[in-house]
Amino acid sequence: MNNALPIGATIGILGGGQLGRMLAVAAARLGLKVHIFEPSANPPAGDVAHRVTTASYEDHAALTAFGQSVDVITYEFENIPTSALDLLETLAPIHPGRQALATSQDRLIEKTFLQGLGLQTAPFADVPDMAALDVAIASIGAPAILKTRRMGYDGKGQSRIKTAQDAPRALADMAEAPAILEGFVNFTHEVSVIGARGQDGSVACYDPGENVHQDGILRTTKVPANLTASQRTDAVLIAARILNALDYVGVMGVELFVTPQGLIVNEIAPRVHNSGHWTQNGCTICQFEQHIRAVAGWPLGDGSRHADVIMENLIGNDMDRLGDYAKTDAAIHLYGKAEVKPGRKMGHVNRIFRA
């Protein structure tokens, strides 16, 4: 394996939540050590990591020590401060790369990039000011939704525009952050493709999953998705086109709306993705190991699906049903979070169905 990290090498992971935790387990399976960088104390990934640094992304001394201790850097979330990335990239390779991060961190850049690849997106327009918003509403129509270009956490930074009269209030909601107007897409359902690309340029995509959200949080993913054979092929080709265009290394989640006019790209996430958790029990090599293989320079593994799966997130008080799930033949995956809170992802369950 040319360029592959040797056994015992260390992967640095920015973020110590459940995605970092499951990445850490996958890395251990391949004989690699993990160093987690996370501002919060006692992160879920800490239980299964070789080493944890608890420090903020503004702590450049801590970032430097972290960067010097690892052989490659990856991350579990895309909103990493640019200053931290600027420092870290001088110390170790970062995968997926800066282009993928820059693209997915900004809705305007993301949608412009996707359209440049000939892919369909929701109609959108840049909204630097009130005049631009008026033009955008005239062009895209209402209802529409005004969003900050850079993502906020927990769905903040979004404002609905039912009619043109809502425009001033919506722009005020942005608090002067650069914004983008998006038109609504009339879709029947959402699917996602979890794709991977190795350092050798090889691409492997998992079978698309069908997602159901509730209150803005992913509730279930089901494979196979409700797609025709040609839609399934389209979905995988779209993901592969994005991966190649970004010279991507690692796993990416690509969310797609299914419409009578074809598949429309909703958004891309440059990381392992909640809608790919089914791969832990439906495939030999799960998305977490696939990501580690890619960032470590290993060949990608076998991502073929050997079962139908319904993945259900355990959110907040869903944990009350844990005892019931434990009695079934489902596979349970918990994140080791001490406190149950409403809306908090505590774990997930994969129910497996074989033909």
Add this chain to the structure above:
Amino acid sequence: MNNALPIGATIGILGGGQLGRMLAVAAARLGLKVHIFEPSANPPAGDVAHRVTTASYEDHAALTAFGQSVDVITYEFENIPTSALDLLETLAPIHPGRQALATSQDRLIEKTFLQGLGLQTAPFADVPDMAALDVAIASIGAPAILKTRRMGYDGKGQSRIKTAQDAPRALADMAEAPAILEGFVNFTHEVSVIGARGQDGSVACYDPGENVHQDGILRTTKVPANLTASQRTDAVLIAARILNALDYVGVMGVELFVTPQGLIVNEIAPRVHNSGHWTQNGCTICQFEQHIRAVAGWPLGDGSRHADVIMENLIGNDMDRLGDYAKTDAAIHLYGKAEVKPGRKMGHVNRIFRA
């Protein structure tokens, strides 16, 4: 789940090798923390454990602190000093229990126990002294093998007796340790059953695997094993009988010789077992999670097999072939051991075949 350990509870594991490492990952998946107790520094399990204590089994202060910090205790090897167990059992429940340990630690007690259950074993006789050895050879015949009753590591404490003339030299090899004479069994192949028993008394056994050893070390395990349907049933019933008789909690490995006269029990191991590593990729719930579920008081999980598997150990320089394996659709499991040594188990590979 009555009596089940709650999320966030801590499982203490005696031994930090690869079995402890894979148990720790399974515990994390169920939201449980792991505290490893291991005399050697930097044990393989340390990379994926919440906490590690590095201390000897004679260090009663360290044992006490360990025992007080955990909710239940289990182990990855059976030769735990009795004095350590005496201390630990006053601090937390130990699963599998003392009866299973006492039985498997002593070949004479083990074989007597198995025969008491109506199971077939190799012919054997207690050899407290030279007079007893002469009687035993007259009864069992030669060739035969003299073994210390309590297991030594790495195959020590065994001496072959080709003819009666070898008896004095063989007894001298025992260095005055209590011994047992075992007759040879004429078997066609070896299989093993990985069985589990929960705290509620429920039993679940994995499909038997067929084992090939080389130089006294397990080389491969293949499922399905070469067994008739009735032999397969017998194998599972034998394991279940042993589990119930010991009021066992956890996973046990039962090694069986296949002979024209039926299945002969070779030995039992009161722990997860190398010949059960195939379950990581052949079943939804692997032997490691099954063991954690049992010792944590959870219901047992689904151990049904969804693929044919050949597990191959990576021993010593087998690691040179790692790059080749990484290019195939096999699943790789490495133990994070820094140094390759001849005869050292570095990892294993599961090759999966679907009908």
